[in-house]
Amino acid sequence: MTAQTLFEKIWNSHVVRTLEGGPEVLYIDQHYIHEVTSPQAFEGLRTRGISVLRPHKTLATADHNIPTTDQHLPIRDLLSRNQVNTLEENCKQYGIEYYGINNPKNGIVHVIGPELGYTLPGMTIVCGDSHTSTHGAFGTIAFGIGTSEVEMVLATQCILQSKPKTLRIKVNGRIGKGVTAKDIILYIISRISAGGATGYFVEYAGSAITALGMEERMTICNMSIEMGARGGLIAPDHTTYAYLNKISSLSNRPDFKSMLLRWRNLKTDEGAVFDKELEFYASDIRPMITYGTNPGMGMGIDESIPDGDNSSSFMKSLDYMGFKPGMKLLGHPVDYVFVGSCTNGRIEDLRAFAAMVKGRKKAPGVTALIVPGSKKVEQQANNEGLTSILRDAGFELRQPGCSSCLAMNEDKVPAGKYAVATSNRNFEGRQGPGARTLLASPLTAAAAAVTGRITDPRELLND
């Protein structure tokens, strides 16, 4: 048998049928849904007079539009409230498990899927959300889909997809102090550009990747979409198994041992051929920050904005940000800091942020939104004393949700204001009309939060 990549192994084992010259019918093992991209899909089922084929293979949560304070009260925004209620009713009608607001299992879809043990190696996973690529950290083929495709999965547990090309990205060596998984992925995207991996599915490999924990791997895979990739995965290993072993609902299953055995085969064979390969060196990676309006416009925090690209798209982007070519960003005032999202809203992110702000104070003039990715993360932050560390430093931990990452709720950054955000997109208006977003790691966000300026987190590292 010819050597196969991990991607090919999982993909091929899920093909129900190949259409001549066209896409393949791909079976989906796990489907996640949320309130924003599902209502029209359920409406489609009703119009066609059909039902959900495998309700237990879909899991629902409310995360995108919900408020992150006073979650015990009804949602004030009537359209958002209606959307969440619609999801709840749809789940009830079709027998789908739903973790709504105030449910102890509620949270951002890409945070709860892994932490509750739904995401497992070797699976195909889809969700009407582009950051579904997050789940690739467990060695899955996971990608975002549109609402028509959500309807397909609900109706048939399958979608039609053309097989993407394969791209292996190796990062070798060891990252320096103050450099995080977020910096690795922002660095890769800055090298590849926001559209550079379009048409590809990425496998991340190399010693700097395998040294990462599961939450860090999720941060890497999460942003695969930001370079245009269909998704990104990392082969499961002892780090993956140790993470899954801690989820008791999983490790108590009688078939857990046989699952572990089966997962051992989930790796790229020696000699397997990728359509494209790239290699980067961890020692080249510094704490990163973005200066423009797509995630590919990133640089080392102590570097200058590139000078020499006079294209109208580049200049439009800098204009929006209020920056000029050649400018340095270190020392630039910051108005908002957002820590959260499916990229960096997990417990390790809150730990990193708390460790840096501990014994310091939030800078006057900075508005901070610190938002846990799930109820479990919130609970853990309380248990570990992170919440009180934050409070002592002048920060407040909010309630879970997507929050200011896409600002569908009230967590908006006002026009013209600068926000250092641990989320995934710095698009125009992403955090509110006119808001200016600079993407960075939780450490860089912490450094900005206590100094009120863009600051190299390495200068503030506690030994």
Add this chain to the structure above:
Amino acid sequence: MQKNKFDILESGCVPLPVENVDTDQIIPARFLTATSRQGFGENLFRDWRFDKEGNRYESFVLNNPSFSGQVLVAGKNFGCGSSREHAVWAISDYGFRAVVSSFFADIFKNNALNNGLLPVVVPESYLSDLLELVRKVPGTQVRIDLENQNLRVLPDGEPVSFDINPYKKECLMKGLDDIDYLLSIKDMIAAYEFRNTLRR
């Protein structure tokens, strides 16, 4: 379900010479709270079309009466970012039937094809020539021939060919969608599930 069929489109063009147009620009997140597919065209490119008070930015191309038509011509990596199908619904609802670019984000392309909006991929050099021509000569008409997979500037431009998956082409030409097809192979899906349960 029967959708609009696509065969030949002759129309004026709207030029949008911006690269990496993300779906947050096409339809900002704050307009995603609807539970139906209708009405998104009103807020297409909302923050590029209107200021906070709802006044039009006269310089934005959709507010320029010299440009009209059912074909949007845009810079590379069109539709990147969020998977929201609302972006396609907004473009279609506004009245566009095709978008021309040198490449599209994968999810956007699938969403477009699933809604009868044709993504036309042309070489980068052709795209920059077309953008320049359309901007200089508003009212320039193009002809998009799906069956023969080519696009040309009317009346006498050289046709440029474009690729499309044969299955998707047939769906567009006949107005069919993927769910109809998937429902028709339900037995095959059940057989896959049966094999899979035995194996695992």
